[in-house]
Amino acid sequence: MTEGSVREFKMPDVGEGLTEAEILKWYVQPGDTVTDGQVVCEVETAKAAVELPIPYDGVVRELHFPEGTTVDVGTSIIAVAVGGAAAEAPAQEAAPAPAEAEEKKPEGRQPVLVGYGVSTSATRRRPRKVTQTPDPQAAPAAAAIQAEMNGHGPAPGERPLAKPPVRKLAKDLGVDLATVVPSGPDGVITREDVHAAVASDRAPEQPAAPAAVTPAPAPAAPASYDTARETRVPVKGVRKATAAAMVGSAFTAPHVTEFVTVDVTRTMKLVEELKQDKEFAGLRVNPLLLIAKALLVAIRRNPDVNASWDEAAQEIVVKHYVNLGIAAATPRGLIVPNIKDAHAQTLPQLAGSLGELVSTAREGKTSPAAMQGGTVTITNVGVFGVDTGTPILNPGESAILAVGAIKLQPWVHKGKVKPRQVTTLALSFDHRLVDGELGSKVLADVAAVLEQPKRLMTWA
Numbered sequence: 001m002t003e004g005s006v007r008e009f010k011m012p013d014v015g016e017g018l019t020e021a022e023i024l025k026w027y028v029q030p031g032d033t034v035t036d037g038q039v040v041c042e043v044e045t046a047k048a049a050v051e052l053p054i055p056y057d058g059v060v061r062e063l064h065f066p067e068g069t070t071v072d073v074g075t076s077i078i079a080v081a082v083g084g085a086a087a088e089a090p091a092q093e094a095a096p097a098p099a100e101a102e103e104k105k106p107e108g109r110q111p112v113l114v115g116y117g118v119s120t121s122a123t124r125r126r127p128r129k130v131t132q133t134p135d136p137q138a139a140p141a142a143a144a145i146q147a148e149m150n151g152h153g154p155a156p157g158e159r160p161l162a163k164p165p166v167r168k169l170a171k172d173l174g175v176d177l178a179t180v181v182p183s184g185p186d187g188v189i190t191r192e193d194v195h196a197a198v199a200s201d202r203a204p205e206q207p208a209a210p211a212a213v214t215p216a217p218a219p220a221a222p223a224s225y226d227t228a229r230e231t232r233v234p235v236k237g238v239r240k241a242t243a244a245a246m247v248g249s250a251f252t253a254p255h256v257t258e259f260v261t262v263d264v265t266r267t268m269k270l271v272e273e274l275k276q277d278k279e280f281a282g283l284r285v286n287p288l289l290l291i292a293k294a295l296l297v298a299i300r301r302n303p304d305v306n307a308s309w310d311e312a313a314q315e316i317v318v319k320h321y322v323n324l325g326i327a328a329a330t331p332r333g334l335i336v337p338n339i340k341d342a343h344a345q346t347l348p349q350l351a352g353s354l355g356e357l358v359s360t361a362r363e364g365k366t367s368p369a370a371m372q373g374g375t376v377t378i379t380n381v382g383v384f385g386v387d388t389g390t391p392i393l394n395p396g397e398s399a400i401l402a403v404g405a406i407k408l409q410p411w412v413h414k415g416k417v418k419p420r421q422v423t424t425l426a427l428s429f430d431h432r433l434v435d436g437e438l439g440s441k442v443l444a445d446v447a448a449v450l451e452q453p454k455r456l457m458t459w460a
Helices: 085-092 098-103 138-150 164-173 191-202 237-250 265-275 287-301 347-362 436-451 455-459
Strands: 006-010 020-026 039-044 049-053 058-063 070-072 076-081 255-263 307-310 315-318 324-326 328-330 333-335 376-380 399-403 407-413 416-430
Touching: 039 076, 164 191, 255 436, 265 287, 265 416, 265 436, 287 324, 287 347, 287 376, 287 399, 287 436, 287 455, 324 347, 328 347, 399 436, 416 436, 436 455
Parallel strands: 324 376, 376 399
Antiparallel strands: 006 076, 020 039, 020 070, 039 049, 058 076, 255 416, 307 315, 328 333, 399 416, 407 416
């Protein structure tokens, strides 16, 4: 968007359908010169942390939001002076308002890494600032001005400004937003305004409120909250998305989990042999690689397990490709990036893809695109010393395989009790798509390959 010679850079949709992102860090400050493609900030969406590049040259005039603010997709986050106005920008920004000076803390630039560019498509959302906790001193005056201008509501025919969660809250509570006095920036109605309207409706016997309506303050922490004994962590970003997805999956898809204990001694020997193979030089070779290949073989032999349930169309969608998800624990929470078209990769290619997936996840640089479109998943709980588990399906997938710890255990081998490398596998599947027979066949095939890895050559 261009206003004169100032361009407004809006928060892009960096993950196909995401509606908001939190600004984690600004890499520029007002007065800094920026070039096309330069990273200006890092944001966290519900899927991953992403660095955003600016799409033009110029001088930063204003950062519209401080770090830690959650901003709607389509909302302008930074103003950049381009062309002739670029030379004027430093002088104009030499004396920022006191409040801005306190909010903006320069951060050192860091090396660039972005998996996602800026979306150039126009958004249909109306640009507006994010609702923040009202300033207790400024809110009464703002409310009074707004009330005087429009009589405690928007002008006739004008739609009240409010974010979708606030609209839903108002609908649930039976509040007409046209009757609510807004206290947020630019006349935006906040949650506190809605609650205040409800309280006013339910207490008609109380004296009329003064013209300057003070919005209800944010709920205080419970009196029993002892900061020395408890810590409260806001649920947002990746953890919030994961929680919502798991609840939705658990109460939508009927889960069934089956278990099998497997002698993987031969698989462990093959892992050691592959580490010495020149074809795998420089690649990550571990049991997970062969387990992933075993699952891909089992899916090839039982393709109906690789499907999804289309509720709207009342159809089962059988996938002719496998995007293999690998659950990864990161500082921001559990994420499940996937290897695209894993079914078509050779064992060395699969090893390279697994290594890249793991290293990218550990660095916190997994792109949103890498976590979309998965068809089946592997979660390796064995790395934590756990024997097995009952994993919850990722939404839209039909199966997930949990791999337990590989331990030396007494095992009957060729009629004698011997120490063998043993693990337990657990396969959870959506019983709408996968019946007991199909699920059992898949799990049995995975176990058979791990017991006798030479089957990889005959079954693959």
